[in-house]
Amino acid sequence: MQNKIKNIIRHSISVKEQIYNDDKLLKTVEDIVESIIKCYKNRGKVLFCGNGGSAADAQHLAAELSGRFYLDRPPLYAEALHVNTSYVTAVANDYSFDMIYSRLIQAMGMENDILIGISTSGNSTNIIKAFETARGRGMTTIAFTGISGGKIKDLSDYLINIPSTDTPRIQESHIMIGHIICELVEKRIFK
Secondary structure (H helix, E strand, O other), X not given: OHHHHHHHHHHHHHHHHHXXXXXXXXXXXXXXXXXXXXXXXXXXXXXXXXXOHHHHHHHHHHHHHHOOOOOOOOOOOXXXXXXXXXXXXXXXXXXXXXXXXXXXXXXXXXXXXXXXXXXXXXOOHHHHHHHHHHHHOOOEEEEEEOOOOOHHHHHOOEEEEOOOOOHHHHHHXXXXXXXXXXXXXXXXXXX
16 A cells, blocks of 8 residues: 555656756746736736636635735735636526636636636636637636646647646646745735
């Protein structure tokens, strides 16, 4: 059993080492930090979407920005779009689950805003539709995916494609990168 545990940990470390050594991916993280800072300086907001574990990650990262990370500071406008269950279930029932995020982007998305979509496959239809709507509104789109980037990569201004096809390892890396972004944004805005 301990060997299995160690193998899982070793695999997780291996994915993170690949990220650590990927200068292009690290530059993308830097660019995302700058984009989010610019968004907030222009009174924009950061919106998140995802499904399943990625929805939990979206909610987690939105809370890091809107609550606090390390510093006791004013809140930053960040929201996970799925937290209103009455809305989600009504739209899924009346239209389709594929529309739950795009309709909210139609209602609240503005030109200075950012949409961060988290999808390990990059092929979640509801997130793809949200990105299409966001781009039509002049929003910046950021995708967190697995290695291929899926269909969403072509709709992304910034792509964080984790070098793995293993969903748990991808999700662990998404939250790590998300935490790095939140920490750097907070430090830069509230020096």
